[in-house]
Amino acid sequence: MNKLVKYSSFVVLLLVTKTVTATEPIQLFHDNQFERGFIVLKPVHNKKIKGGTISLDASQEKLVWELAQWGSRFDLSNVKAESVSASGIRFHDGAKTVYFEDLHQKYPSITFEVNARKEYQGHLRKSGEHWPHLLAEQQLNLQPKVTQLDELWFQIEYRLLKSEAFKQEGWTDNLHTAQFLAYLTIQNINKESTGFGDYLWFGIAMYDARYRFPKTHQALDKGTGKFIYSLGEKQFTDQSAHQGKWITIQQDILPLIKNGLKAAWKQGFVNSSHNINDYEVRAFNIGWEITGTYHVAMKFQKLSLEATLKK
16 A cells, blocks of 8 residues: 555545525636745644745735655755755755755646655665655645535646656665655535534546556555555656656646546545535645655646636
8 A cells, every 4th residue: 555645645624515606607716826925834743833935025015835754864845945046946944955946937847846855864765754845835825625626626737847866775675766756635514414524535646657647546545544546647648747847737627536536436435424415625735755865856836726717
């Protein structure tokens, strides 16, 4: 069983249902271009402790993205900005880097880089040992019910800039890799249900160092005790991130989310309610989970999650 999402980074909060009535496409992400920056969470295992901020917005608008760095030996909480160029700002803590580019363009980009060789101090991760994450996460702008949705379009452009493996004796692909992933939580929000608050992880795997195309994964996440329904890159594109070229995903993922709920029910998860009307699309994260001594960097832009509601 793949354990790479054992410590999937965020805990689902806010079980307050919001009423959504619009019929035009609605952007579900706050600040989907990362123009304001991040609240940085401290690298404390299984605890959500706010550290400093990485702020780009001079107007001091509310920061909505959190940056999780679970399992890291380094801390981005209090690092100072480095002006790399007129249109780029870099934040670096010795092993992890967040680099904002093209700030004056219509579509700015962001790069997440992690040097896990430094994180692991040169040794190989052992079974049960934590691993470094670099994940952007947020509660969605609106949380529509699955049954309210007519379409749910996910979009991203991404490009692998670096993936260097530093292998040594004892290396196994089961324990040692690097993955770039995105997850939505699909959650039961019916307060009358015995399963109120229960949820599953719906995943989009964009890169796995072990495979040309990341594999689909359906199993229990031992870290959260929830079901993971993660679809490999080939579900969304015929291009491999290993080529180092720009890849675009633009797809209505609503049918896939419905399939994920059915798969969860079939395997005995979120089992207190098989009523699809009880479930909402709640929260999101994206970024790196690295269990091997890899130095990796992924650049991405044009992140979007647009909901079209039924009339």
